[in-house]
Amino acid sequence: MASSKSGMQDVSLLEHIAKAQCLNEQDEHTLQSILSSKARNISASYLDSDADAELLLNIEFNQAVRVRSLVIQAQERGPEKLRLRINCSAIDFTNYEDSEDTQVIELKADQVSKEGTTKLITLHPTKFNHVNSLHILVDSDHDNTRIDALDILGTLVHATKNLSGLGQQED
Numbered sequence: 001m002a003s004s005k006s007g008m009q010d011v012s013l014l015e016h017i018a019k020a021q022c023l024n025e026q027d028e029h030t031l032q033s034i035l036s037s038k039a040r041n042i043s044a045s046y047l048d049s050d051a052d053a054e055l056l057l058n059i060e061f062n063q064a065v066r067v068r069s070l071v072i073q074a075q076e077r078g079p080e081k082l083r084l085r086i087n088c089s090a091i092d093f094t095n096y097e098d099s100e101d102t103q104v105i106e107l108k109a110d111q112v113s114k115e116g117t118t119k120l121i122t123l124h125p126t127k128f129n130h131v132n133s134l135h136i137l138v139d140s141d142h143d144n145t146r147i148d149a150l151d152i153l154g155t156l157v158h159a160t161k162n163l164s165g166l167g168q169q170e171d
Contacts, residue, residue, distance in 0.1 A: 002113060010068045010153040014038050018062040022164055023092055024106040026050045031057060040071065041149040049145045055079075057150075064157035069120040073113040073136040073149035080107050082121070083137040086128060091135050095101075102127050120153070130157055 001002065015038040022031035034041040040124035049055045067086075072079060082105040085091065093101075103124050113119045128134075138145055 008155050010126075010155060012039065013061065013065050013067065013154050013156075014040070015029070016061050016063060016075045016156070017059055018064060018165045019060040022047065023056040023058075024052070026053055029062050029146075031150075032033050033128040038076050040073075040151045043101040043112075045102045047150075051079065051141050053092070053140045053145045055145055055147070056091070056093060056096065057134075057136040057138065058133065059135070059152070060133045061131065066155050066157055067123055067131050067134060067152055067154040068125075069122045071118055071120060071151040071153065072107075072111075072115055072147055073115070073117075073146075074106075075115060077109075077140065077142040077144060077146040078112040079138045079145055079147065081105070081138070082107065084123070084128075084137075085135040086131045087133055088135050089133075096137060115148075128154070 007040050009077045014035060017035065017038070020031055021033050025031055026048045028049075029046055031047050033045035034047050037043075045053065070082075084103045084105070085099060090100060105121060107121070111119050111121055131154075139148070
């Protein structure tokens with residue numbers, strides 16, 4: 001587990017995913033196959049792009065989260081560029097350019113984890129503090145892109161209510 005600047009331990013947010021969808025995935029190598037266990041994938045399953053190298057991952061959380069970093073594992077044909085957006089509705093390849101990226105990451109070869117290693121891809125510290133949905137456009141220079149495992153690390157955003165009026169109860 002990584003530690004954030006607030007002193008809280010970053011944890012895997014995979015168990016807090018309410019819905020995950022991937023556009024341009026192969027029928028037999030899907031996003032669901034690497035996320036279904038709600039933990040970082042260690043099985044032989046992997047996500048693979050279909051028609052070209054692009055993948056569009058749409059991930060909705062069951063509560064607001066703070067996303068601090070990603071871990072992407074790929075043995076071969078891994079991603080080279082990530083375009084991240086947050087809190088968009090119904091995003092696909094036809095309307096992706098209609099809004100602005102929250103962050104663009106050009107991945108170096110050593111940022112993509114290989115089997116048995118964990119390399120954190122750190123996100124901008126203030127742009128991912130209240131995330132209900134995360135959208136990742138993945139691209140590479142390969143004919144298609146493969147992702148063996150994905151993890152999203154951060155913390156939960158706990159809603160706090162204004163409790164200042166509790167002492168003013170009428171008898």
